[in-house]
Amino acid sequence: MPRVSDEHLAARRQQILDAARVCFSRDGFHATSMQDVIAEAGLSVGAVYRYFKSKQELVTSIAEDVLEGADAVLGEIAAHEPPLPLADAVERALDFADGQTGPDGLFRIAIQVWGEALRDPELAVFVKDRYSRFRQHYATIARRAQEAGDLPPDADVEAVGAALFGMVPAYAIQRVLADGPDKKTYAAAVRTLLMR
Amino acid sequence: MPRVSDEHLAARRQQILDAARVCFSRDGFHATSMQDVIAEAGLSVGAVYRYFKSKQELVTSIAEDVLEGADAVLGEIAAHEPPLPLADAVERALDFADGQTGPDGLFRIAIQVWGEALRDPELAVFVKDRYSRFRQHYATIARRAQEAGDLPPDADVEAVGAALFGMVPAYAIQRVLADGPDKKTYAAAVRTLLMR
DNA sequence: GTGTCAAGAACGAACATTCGTTTTACACTG
């Protein structure tokens, strides 16, 4: 179909991305063949290669989408008014993470991205950049908690931010791979540790 | 060269496992070809296939070795006499994890294992089992801390164990993928959160 | 000799990607 609207093109592109996300989440980047993505999208080989010049580009696009989404959510939590107590902020982040641990969630893809970033320097740079932002968001949470007297005045907010940040993927890993405690139980434990 | 000693056979097997670990750590499971492993081991195709009947078996063996090693270390920390305060126990675990974050460390492989466990039900069972043990070790740490009055009497030691457990891979992820704070800084932050 | 082990050539399947062809939506003409 020639001379097609921009919306049509964007929709086609999204259709391919959606299919790729399903396949990557189910089988991982490497065990997913282009044929799998093509079949899932219900398109032809040529059509997919019109929109993405390689499988790598598809992987990169998906990885970027996943990280962007998480960044937006964390930014909101960090900017919340009034400033959230540490445990509340972590709990909200856990809420988000929890919703991504299912078969259709993004966390399965995030794990794939970690593995990929170990080998792909370009992706590694992007991951580092986004994770630095994540950590900055948590550092903001810590700083505001400190200002509220919720942390000692001499606490290193950057480092505390890093520790808080870690609790979220740590929870998700345990949910996905280790039959870990549910969100409520885990959040209660975090409160036990933070509130004492 | 026939009629070879059992030690020779075990050494050959280990030689292959060592080569595989190097390759898998460098390139990941999927981007490593059997040719890569074979070349790294300095052996022939036939030799390697004498000791491992498939690539999958090689992957599984490596994954199991990695998890076994961590289990042993955590078991020691949990059983330490006298019982370790929470922050000390976590710091010791961080010590271990920190040593595995380098190019030759096992943590890079652990990330690959996570991705693989999402697709391989057999490996998933093994990972779940080992991670349950990990969590049990941390629950032991929490229970002993509780007995020492270091945690509230009504704290859920299993859940607190899960939260403590998470801090270690969380640290390692940040070190490997996100230019996170060094061990000393991170440990101090954990103390800030736990000690107040 | 005989049994064990290693070597590496060979194999078939699966892979990402290319490219020549077909289809189709739209612009333009009268």
Next chain:
DNA sequence: CAGTGTAAAACGAATGTTCGTTCTTGACAC
């Protein structure tokens, strides 16, 4: 509004490569 040209879009068979694995062959200890 009908007819036609055209270029974009989609198609899918074909390609060349790489992969994991098997198989044949030879070497050496006993």
